[in-house]
Every structure is written in C-alpha cells, then in structure tokens.
Amino acid sequence: MEQNHFIKDLSKQEQKLELQTRKWVKVLFLILSFLWTAHLFCLYLKLYYAPSQYPDAFVRYFSLEYEANLPTLVSSLLIVGAAFLLFVIGKLQPNNLKKHWFVLSGIMLFLGIDESTRIHETLGALFAHVFSGRSSFAANWMFPYALLSLAAFIFFLPWLLHLPSRLKRGMLISGFIYVFGALGVEIIEIEGEQFLTEQQWIYFLNTTITVQEIMEMGGMFLFVRTLLHHLSYLRAEFSVVFRFASPESVAPGKAAQKTGSSIVLTPNSEQVALGK
Numbered sequence: 001m002e003q004n005h006f007i008k009d010l011s012k013q014e015q016k017l018e019l020q021t022r023k024w025v026k027v028l029f030l031i032l033s034f035l036w037t038a039h040l041f042c043l044y045l046k047l048y049y050a051p052s053q054y055p056d057a058f059v060r061y062f063s064l065e066y067e068a069n070l071p072t073l074v075s076s077l078l079i080v081g082a083a084f085l086l087f088v089i090g091k092l093q094p095n096n097l098k099k100h101w102f103v104l105s106g107i108m109l110f111l112g113i114d115e116s117t118r119i120h121e122t123l124g125a126l127f128a129h130v131f132s133g134r135s136s137f138a139a140n141w142m143f144p145y146a147l148l149s150l151a152a153f154i155f156f157l158p159w160l161l162h163l164p165s166r167l168k169r170g171m172l173i174s175g176f177i178y179v180f181g182a183l184g185v186e187i188i189e190i191e192g193e194q195f196l197t198e199q200q201w202i203y204f205l206n207t208t209i210t211v212q213e214i215m216e217m218g219g220m221f222l223f224v225r226t227l228l229h230h231l232s233y234l235r236a237e238f239s240v241v242f243r244f245a246s247p248e249s250v251a252p253g254k255a256a257q258k259t260g261s262s263i264v265l266t267p268n269s270e271q272v273a274l275g276k
Contacts (some may be wrong), residue, residue: 021232029181036064042065083106146183182216
C-alpha cells in the first residue's frame with residue numbers, strides 16, 4: 001500500500017514539475033526563434049541593400065555573424081545555464097556518481113566563457129603561427145578543440161551508456177548537433193573557400209555562418225531542455241521520497257536512509273534511490 005502511494009505521489013509531482021519545465025523550454029525557444037529571425041532579416045539587408053540603406057548598428061547587434069552582441073550574450077548564458085544544471089544534477093547524485101556531472105559542468109562553464117571572450121580565436125592565432133605553411137585545419141583553433149572533443153567523448157562514453165535512455169538519447173543528439181555545428185561546418189567552410197568564386201563565396205560564407213550558429217545554439221538548447229526534463233524528474237523524486245522517508249511515514253520493516261545529498265527509501269529489499 002505504501003509503495004502504491006509513493007508511486008502515485010511521484011507521478012503527480014512529476015507531472016506538475018514537467019509543466020513548469022515546458023514553460024521554461026517554451027520561453028527559451030521563443031527567445032532563440034526571435035534571434036534567428038532577426039539574423040535572417042540582417043542577412044537579407046546585407047545581401048540585397050547597400051550599407052547606407054540600412055542601420056549598421058541594428059545588424060551588428062542582432063546578426064549571428066558578429067561578436068559581443070545580443071546573440072553572443074544569449075549563447076553564453078545558455079551554455080552557462082547548462083553548466084549550472086549539470087552542477088545541480090550532480091549535487092543530487094550519490095557521492096560515487098558525482099564526478100562525471102561535475103567535470104561536464106566545468107567543461108560547459110569553460111565553453112560559456114569561451115563563447116563570450118573568444119578564447120578559441122586566441123588559440124587559432126597561436127596555432128596559425130606554429131603550423132604556418134601546413135594544412136588549414138592544423139593552423140586553426142579547430143585542431144586542439146577536435147582533439148579535446150574526441151578525448152571528452154572517450155572519457156564520458158562509458159558513463160553515458162549507463163544513463164537513463166531518455167537522458168542518454170537527448171545528450172547524444174544535442175552533443176552531436178553542437179559539435180558538428182562548431183567543428184564540422186567550420187571544416188566545410190574552410191574547404192569550400194578553395195573552390196568558389198568571390199561572389200559564390202559571399203553567399204556560401206553567409207550560409208555556413210548561419211547554419212553553424214543555429215546548430216550551436218539549437219544543440220545547446222536541446223541539451224538544456226534534456227537537463228531540465230531530467231531535473232524535473234529528480235526534483236519530483238526527491239520531494240516525494242523525502243516526504244515518504246520521514247520517520248512518521250515509514251512503516252515497520254522499512255528503512256529510510258540519507259546517502260550524501262540523496263535520500264533513499266528502502267521498502268523491504270527494494271530500493272528507490274534518487275537519480276536511479
């Protein structure tokens with residue numbers, strides 16, 4: 001009977017928090033949709049009008065092509081937000097499961113700082129000097145970042161495979177979109193420059209920049225969405241387990257324990273653990 005009440009309460013709490021999560025996701029999507037639409041409008045102005053015919057400040061403030069503007073700020077906040085969510089989820093895990101969440105949170109924090117300060121551009125200049133005269137891929141920020149991405153994938157893969165299926169699928173899909181946008185499209189852009197005329201290159205460059213930035217922002221949006229949904233489940237579970245684990249609600253033969261930051265309810269031989 002106690003177990004049935006637990007499951008029923010968990011389901012209700014999960015539905016309530018899921019609705020809150022959907023509202024946050026909707027707000028984020030509307031913000032990104034506005035920025036993408038504004039960028040496409042800026043692109044239209046740049047391609048079909050002379051610079052004197054449109055406000056340059058508007059284009060610089062909203063175009064995904066420029067740095068230190070509104071899209072850059074939103075991208076940085078989105079990535080830092082992902083770092084925060086990863087940290088919070090990590091805090092809700094048992095001690096032996098915290099490490100990977102915290103490491104991934106640190107990586108996201110670095111990427112968020114990089115997005116606003118352009119650390120990779122500095123690395124690109126350094127590698128261009130070191131590898132001058134060699135392939136354009138080596139003489140670019142993509143080389144160290146590609147190596148780091150591969151190392152991160154190898155490090156996190158065993159951990160990823162043990163995550164719940166919905167969380168695992170969301171993280172893999174969003175990660176692929178983000179990395180392909182950041183690295184894959186950049187490689188296509190570099191290689192395409194060698195085969196196109198000047199006029200073709202202008203259209204090609206604007207297209208690749210648009211695709212790259214939208215994939216990066218879209219991939220990070222899907223990643224944040226995945227984390228928000230997982231956190232809503234953890235919050236529901238934590239709330240209900242905490243209530244059921246209080247001394248007055250634990251029936252004889254059942255034990256309530258606190259393990260690290262998570263509370264575990266043990267009905268007989270079964271365990272209901274936070275994050276499992």
